[in-house]
Amino acid sequence: xxxxxxxxxxxxxxxxxxxxxxxxxxxxxxxxxxxxxxxxxxxxxxxxxxxxxxxxxxxxxxxxxxxxxxxxxxxxxxxxxxxxxxxxxxxxxxxxxxxxxxxxxxxxxxxxxxxxxxxxxxxxxxxxxxxxxxxxxxxxxxxxxxxxxxxxxxxxxxxxxxxxxxxxxxxxxxxxxxxxxxxxxxxxxxxxxxxxxxxxxxxxxxxxxxxxxxxxxxxxxxxxxxxxxxxxxxxxxxxxxxxxxxxxxxxxxxxxxxxxxxxxxxxxxxxxxxxxxxxxxxxxxxxxxxxxxxxxxxxxxxxxxxxxxxxxxxxxxxxxxxxxxxxxxxxxxxxxxxxxxxxxxxxxxxxxxxxxxxxxxxxxxxxxxxxxxxxxxxxxxxxxxxxxxxxxxxxxxxxxxxxxxxxxxxxxxxxxxxxxxxxxxxxxxxxxxxxxxxxxxxxxxxxxxxxxxxxxxxxxxxxxxxxxxxxxxxxx
RNA sequence: CGGGGCGUGGCGCAGUCUGGUAGCGCACCUGCUUUGGGAGCAGGGGGUCGGAGGUUCAAAUCCUCUCGCCCCGACCA
Numbered sequence: 001x002x003x004x005x006x007x008x009x010x011x012x013x014x015x016x017x018x019x020x021x022x023x024x025x026x027x028x029x030x031x032x033x034x035x036x037x038x039x040x041x042x043x044x045x046x047x048x049x050x051x052x053x054x055x056x057x058x059x060x061x062x063x064x065x066x067x068x069x070x071x072x073x074x075x076x077x078x079x080x081x082x083x084x085x086x087x088x089x090x091x092x093x094x095x096x097x098x099x100x101x102x103x104x105x106x107x108x109x110x111x112x113x114x115x116x117x118x119x120x121x122x123x124x125x126x127x128x129x130x131x132x133x134x135x136x137x138x139x140x141x142x143x144x145x146x147x148x149x150x151x152x153x154x155x156x157x158x159x160x161x162x163x164x165x166x167x168x169x170x171x172x173x174x175x176x177x178x179x180x181x182x183x184x185x186x187x188x189x190x191x192x193x194x195x196x197x198x199x200x201x202x203x204x205x206x207x208x209x210x211x212x213x214x215x216x217x218x219x220x221x222x223x224x225x226x227x228x229x230x231x232x233x234x235x236x237x238x239x240x241x242x243x244x245x246x247x248x249x250x251x252x253x254x255x256x257x258x259x260x261x262x263x264x265x266x267x268x269x270x271x272x273x274x275x276x277x278x279x280x281x282x283x284x285x286x287x288x289x290x291x292x293x294x295x296x297x298x299x300x301x302x303x304x305x306x307x308x309x310x311x312x313x314x315x316x317x318x319x320x321x322x323x324x325x326x327x328x329x330x331x332x333x334x335x336x337x338x339x340x341x342x343x344x345x346x347x348x349x350x351x352x353x354x355x356x357x358x359x360x361x362x363x364x365x366x367x368x369x370x371x372x373x374x375x376x377x378x379x380x381x382x383x384x385x386x387x388x389x390x391x392x393x394x395x396x397x398x399x400x401x402x403x404x405x406x407x408x409x410x411x412x413x414x415x416x417x418x419x420x421x422x423x424x425x426x427x428x429x430x431x432x433x434x435x436x437x438x439x440x441x442x443x444x445x446x447x448x449x450x451x452x453x454x455x456x457x458x459x460x461x462x463x464x465x466x467x468x469x470x471x472x473x474x475x476x
Numbered sequence: 477c478g479g480g481g482c483g484u485g486g487c488g489c490a491g492u493c494u495g496g497u498a499g500c501g502c503a504c505c506u507g508c509u510u511u512g513g514g515a516g517c518a519g520g521g522g523g524u525c526g527g528a529g530g531u532u533c534a535a536a537u538c539c540u541c542u543c544g545c546c547c548c549g550a551c552c553a
Contacts, residue, residue: 260553331513
């Protein structure tokens, strides 16, 4: 269980897999490209789900569940969509010992089957908006996989909504991206850039795709959530119409949006250090781990009794664990819980007992803070809040320090050849200009940020005048 | 699919070139002593050496075939 973690500076991708193994977050499954999410990882995912699901409900969405299997013909109904997904689909051809009349695709995403159902449910403008979400697994047959970031099967949430006007659909698309931004920043303590995807990078079948992009510690970008305005593409493909207030038939306007277990990978690569993962307090399955320190049987009984009492005073407000395991030294336990990313350690030994205090140790900074047992709940809350804030600030300064504004094409190439980061550069929204940058640097346009100031100038590649800058970076 | 690497107790490896019947570290079990940053000693359990076939008195080791995994490239949340 306890292994040494490769330092980030030595080999970032090995560091990443080491952190996952050491924290017992996931393991490789017997099926190539698939993973097992272990209890430590799944507890995290459950907290992600809880927080996100609450926000979905607040914005009026309801959960439902649609089938894993999709008739192959459904997928083929939307031209761009099938083109985007067909190569990475798993297809079931046999069932019950017989070849199926029509193959069933294992969902890579559920637009098609959901819109086949929306057709039955939507008749009038009174049925709109229809705001739905499902938590499920999807399968995409990827060539190269990495734990949490890209596996054949992954868990996610997919929202699907239907609206009566283009404006409402656009509002919904932006609203849900904003929900993702808030989740990333307020809960995960992960700063992101919100923006619109280029034509080249948008979702197959969408009119517009928005995303939130985060910078990992290796300075590569990770798309952490997407929201699509699907226009009337799926309504047309599945013939979903409604009667408006004036009695006219119209195609419905659609959106879809999702985040996945990839966010766990994002969390690891945003906050982790050479000791392992660091969990932001707002999402940590365990906030505080209490570790007793003693010599001999008598002390053990005294310290444990006191520590249990402290655990009880903390447990109404925080998720607390008392590590009573015997046969392990305190030092061993420190490392163990650090690898698991628990934000706050509470130590108590004979010296603390005498002074009626405990020692709080921050996972993120290692700082040791002796505090009296009086008013401990408030102190713990303060320290956890401080950790949450400081994780965000640290990540934000990494992103700012590694973002540059460049106007010269060669400077961009040179920057991306080095340690890299985010380039704010001018690029027109054409396939060919973006392709040229990608061919030469492996970087792509991550997004066209919402909050970009007007800053007209020539496109880095073709020289055509554009009115502002985009974010260019290597991505996952 | 192209390039590279690796399959030997749970994990990490040595042994392979030069055949002689399997070893080390960690982990695990028992006991005693320990416990403020990965404890020590003693004892113990666990492997048909990825699989199949062949050569040989004898194969982890040599030959043939096969299967699997990891890493690096082209696509993706």
